[in-house]
Amino acid sequence: MPFREAFLVEGGETGALLRSHDWSATSLGMPGGWPQALKTLVGVMLGSQQPMLIVWGPDYITLYNDGYAAMCGARHPAALGGSFRDLWHDIWDQVEPILARAYAGEATHMDGIAFIMHRNGYPEETYFSFGYTPVRDEAGQVVGMFCACAETTGRVQAERRASAERERLEQLFAQAPSFMAVLRGREHRFELANPAYRRLVGDRPLLGRTVAEALPDAVNQGYLDLLDTVYRSGDAFTATASKLTLQGVADGAEVELYLDFVYQPIFDDDGAVTGVFVEGVDVTDRALAEIALRRNEAELRFLNADLERQVILRSNERGLTWLVSPDLLGVLHPDGYFERLNPAWEVVLGWSESEIAGRSVLDLIHPDDVERTAEVVGALAGGTPVFRFENRYRTRDGGYRWLSWTAVPEGGRSYCSGRDITEEKAREAALAQAQEALRQAQKMEAVGQLTGGVAHDFNNLLTVIKSSTDLLKRPGLAEDRRRRYVDAISDTVARAAKLTGQLLAFARRQALKPETFNVGAGVAAISEMVGTLTGARIAIVVEVPETPCYVHADPSQFDTALVNMAVNARDTMEGEGRLTIRVGAVSGIPPLDIRGDAFVAVSLTDTGSGIAAGDLHRIFEPFYTTKGVGQGTGLGLSQVFGFAKQSGGEVLVESEPGRGSTFTLYLPRVSGLSETARPLEEAEPLTEGHGTCVLVVEDNPEVGRFATQTLAELGYHTVWATSAADALRQLEKIPFRFEVVFSDIVMPGMNGIELAKEIVRRRPDLPVVLASGYSHVLAEEGAHGFELLHKPYSVEQLSRVLRKAVAGSRRGRRDRL
Numbered sequence: 050m051p052f053r054e055a056f057l058v059e060g061g062e063t064g065a066l067l068r069s070h071d072w073s074a075t076s077l078g079m080p081g082g083w084p085q086a087l088k089t090l091v092g093v094m095l096g097s098q099q100p101m102l103i104v105w106g107p108d109y110i111t112l113y114n115d116g117y118a119a120m121c122g123a124r125h126p127a128a129l130g131g132s133f134r135d136l137w138h139d140i141w142d143q144v145e146p147i148l149a150r151a152y153a154g155e156a157t158h159m160d161g162i163a164f165i166m167h168r169n170g171y172p173e174e175t176y177f178s179f180g181y182t183p184v185r186d187e188a189g190q191v192v193g194m195f196c197a198c199a200e201t202t203g204r205v206q207a208e209r210r211a212s213a214e215r216e217r218l219e220q221l222f223a224q225a226p227s228f229m230a231v232l233r234g235r236e237h238r239f240e241l242a243n244p245a246y247r248r249l250v251g252d253r254p255l256l257g258r259t260v261a262e263a264l265p266d267a268v269n270q271g272y273l274d275l276l277d278t279v280y281r282s283g284d285a286f287t288a289t290a291s292k293l294t295l296q297g298v299a300d301g302a303e304v305e306l307y308l309d310f311v312y313q314p315i316f317d318d319d320g321a322v323t324g325v326f327v328e329g330v331d332v333t334d335r336a337l338a339e340i341a342l343r344r345n346e347a348e349l350r351f352l353n354a355d356l357e358r359q360v361i362l363r364s365n366e367r368g369l370t371w372l373v374s375p376d377l378l379g380v381l382h383p384d385g386y387f388e389r390l391n392p393a394w395e396v397v398l399g400w401s402e403s404e405i406a407g408r409s410v411l412d413l414i415h416p417d418d419v420e421r422t423a424e425v426v427g428a429l430a431g432g433t434p435v436f437r438f439e440n441r442y443r444t445r446d447g448g449y450r451w452l453s454w455t456a457v458p459e460g461g462r463s464y465c466s467g468r469d470i471t472e473e474k475a476r477e478a479a480l481a482q483a484q485e486a487l488r489q490a491q492k493m494e495a496v497g498q499l500t501g502g503v504a505h506d507f508n509n510l511l512t513v514i515k516s517s518t519d520l521l522k523r524p525g526l527a528e529d530r531r532r533r534y535v536d537a538i539s540d541t542v543a544r545a546a547k548l549t550g551q552l553l554a555f556a557r558r559q560a561l562k563p564e565t566f567n568v569g570a571g572v573a574a575i576s577e578m579v580g581t582l583t584g585a586r587i588a589i590v591v592e593v594p595e596t597p598c599y600v601h602a603d604p605s606q607f608d609t610a611l612v613n614m615a616v617n618a619r620d621t622m623e624g625e626g627r628l629t630i631r632v633g634a635v636s637g638i639p640p641l642d643i644r645g646d647a648f649v650a651v652s653l654t655d656t657g658s659g660i661a662a663g664d665l666h667r668i669f670e671p672f673y674t675t676k677g678v679g680q681g682t683g684l685g686l687s688q689v690f691g692f693a694k695q696s697g698g699e700v701l702v703e704s705e706p707g708r709g710s711t712f713t714l715y716l717p718r719v720s721g722l723s724e725t726a727r728p729l730e731e732a733e734p735l736t737e738g739h740g741t742c743v744l745v746v747e748d749n750p751e752v753g754r755f756a757t758q759t760l761a762e763l764g765y766h767t768v769w770a771t772s773a774a775d776a777l778r779q780l781e782k783i784p785f786r787f788e789v790v791f792s793d794i795v796m797p798g799m800n801g802i803e804l805a806k807e808i809v810r811r812r813p814d815l816p817v818v819l820a821s822g823y824s825h826v827l828a829e830e831g832a833h834g835f836e837l838l839h840k841p842y843s844v845e846q847l848s849r850v851l852r853k854a855v856a857g858s859r860r861g862r863r864d865r866l
């Protein structure tokens with residue numbers, strides 16, 4: 050039976066449901082016994098059109114009006130009189146903390162809060178603005194909560210649609226081929242300007258500036274007055290081939306433009322002019338062509354009036370140009386020789402016209418340029434013009450000069466103009482050399498940072514070797530202990546060789562050589578070196594995904610960049626902390642609003658002191674450093690920046706003072722190349738030499754003595770030469786005495802690779818095996834196809850490579866027989 054209490058008389062459909070609800074089954078009891086505060090709030094709620102809600106008591110009993118019922122969706126009317134927790138069970142983890150604050154006596158107000166609701170049986174994204182106000186009883190205790198709210202889902206969705214539409218229009222605006230701009234207010238302040246407009250005015254700063262501020266040179270030419278007229282009258286203005294002269298931003302030179310454009314007034318809803326829309330096209334080429342045509346027509350009329358005088362005058366002008374031009378001018382015959390030449394040939398190259406005319410152009414061309422030049426001469430003979438073709442001409446004194454040619458065929462001849470660009474080429478070469486020097490300086494700074502850590506590791510390894518050799522000298526040593534010490538020495542040598550190989554690979558000097566590689570594998574491989582660099586007090590954590598992430602970049606420069614970022618992190622942590630290196634595939638670069646492109650992100654996060662906000666914009670500048678004198682050149686992070694840009698990527702930093710830093714290197718992701726796994730070489734037993742004669746070439750006495758003794762133990766006969774010249778003399782004494790040559794690479798005078806080439810020239814059937822710990826020749830040119838044994842090598846490796854070389858040589862001799 051409906052209740053008739055006065056505070057329940059309003060409320061529409063929800064009010065009727067409140068009056069007919071069985072409240073005796075709830076902790077509130079009959080409405081007549083409700084607290085006065087609750088009655089008052091219910092009366093206010095039912096009399097309001099705004100969505101309102103009351104939550105009462107520890108059971109969170111829910112009362113609301115028609116406005117809030119619409120927000121409940123399909124959960125109304127079952128939610129009326131029930132628990133607020135049951136009403137919003139799907140978003141309770143978001144609602145409960147706010148409700149708890151209200152029950153604790155704290156009022157809250159929130160705008161645009163997002164919830165994922167299932168109020169209509171399916172998930173939907175909703176937005177609300179609401180305030181939770183605590184309700185107290187006569188004793189001042191919080192007994193409930195009152196909420197006035199509004200659902201803003203529709204408004205948010207409409208704003209999103211409007212934003213998307215604006216972005217679409219801005220894209221169309223930016224991509225339009227014609228120049229466009231939007232000017233606001235009586236001062237004609239730039240609100241928008243598309244790329245075509247910015248290019249037109251020389252990429253000046255425009256947005257936020259008035260026309261008078263951004264384009265002062267246009268004011269005196271009457272364009273500001275035209276804008277004022279359009280703004281004042283509301284009438285559009287159209288111009289055709291209107292001349293505009295702008296001052297060049299970079300060099301101050303004047304640029305003359307001719308434009309077709311329209312000034313279109315922009316009106317608000319009340320019909321008042323609020324701005325001017327500018328749109329047009331650059332018709333400079335067309336206008337200049339028309340001006341030239343009119344000028345030519347005038348000249349033609351003038352020539353017709355006094356043809357003979359004009360012909361003589363023009364001939365004199367052309368003849369004077371031919372004589373005084375600093376460029377090489379000539380008329381080329383289809384058969385490839387110059388018929389006529391101007392005096393500049395003798396000035397630039399030293400050859401007179403009589404020495405060159407009638408002579409094939411290929412006679413004076415640099416040998417490396419002959420083939421290309423012959424192709425160009427053939428193209429001219431076929432009627433194809435040539436522009437900016439570069440080659441080298443021999444001068445009378447025997448040198449060469451670079452020339453840039455433009456040639457146009459006409460009437461069976463080609464009319465050629467060559468400009469001397471030798472100095473430009475020299476500047477380009479000097480710039481390339483300076484850039485290479487900068488890259489090497491950056492590399493060597495990183496190598497220098499490694500020195501301390503590598504020295505520490507080598508001292509540890511030498512300690513193991515020294516201790517083991519001392520123990521091996523003790524008399525009466527048991528066989529198992531002797532074997533243990535020998536194994537320790539062998540294992541330690543292998544670790545030292547691995548460390549040396551890592552350092553040499555990292556320090557190699559070479560030009561940029563991009564290749565496709567797996568970033569995860571590269572980071573994992575160099576992480577051990579990073580640990581050496583940072584020291585034991587810094588924990589290194591490497592997180593690499595299982596799925597390979599491939600990039601196309603220079604692996605050496607990548608390693609350098611990684612080490613430089615690690616050095617920077619180490620210094621900010623003052624030798625103690627945690628460095629986390631993460632690798633992952635990402636789509637786009639969110640901080641730069643680059644979306645959809647595939648990148649590999651390599652991030653280094655440290656727990657150091659962070660970077661001050663004032664230094665963030667300068668940390669990638671060359672030679673900028675916040676370290677003390679002698680603690681760094683400031684080249685490290687500039688190398689990272691340069692490598693990222695050269696590789697088509699970016700490098701970003703996030704940092705707060707006292708909270709560490711994260712450097713993230715983004716490189717474009719590419720498809721991986723399939724790699725065929727190489728079978729591992731199985732260890733082979735020692736092979737006896739059976740009297741095979743080996744010519745050992747080694748300038749170091751200790752290494753030479755050890756090599757000959759080792760080979761003797763294996764059953765080889767040896768002859769030891771201490772230089773390449775000595776080795777060649779030994780070969781001449783008894784030409785067919787030796788079956789293999791075993792030579793070091795780094796030696797005074799002729800090196801090992803040069804010796805091997807000479808031996809192959811003299812004795813093509815005599816195999817040569819090279820050995821080296823490191824050689825700049827080897828690093829730059831490779832082993833030239835010879836067998837190569839890396840120092841330090843084991844007896845097993847030496848035995849195997851000699852057996853392989855001798856067996857191959859013998860097999861080749863049998864095949865020839």
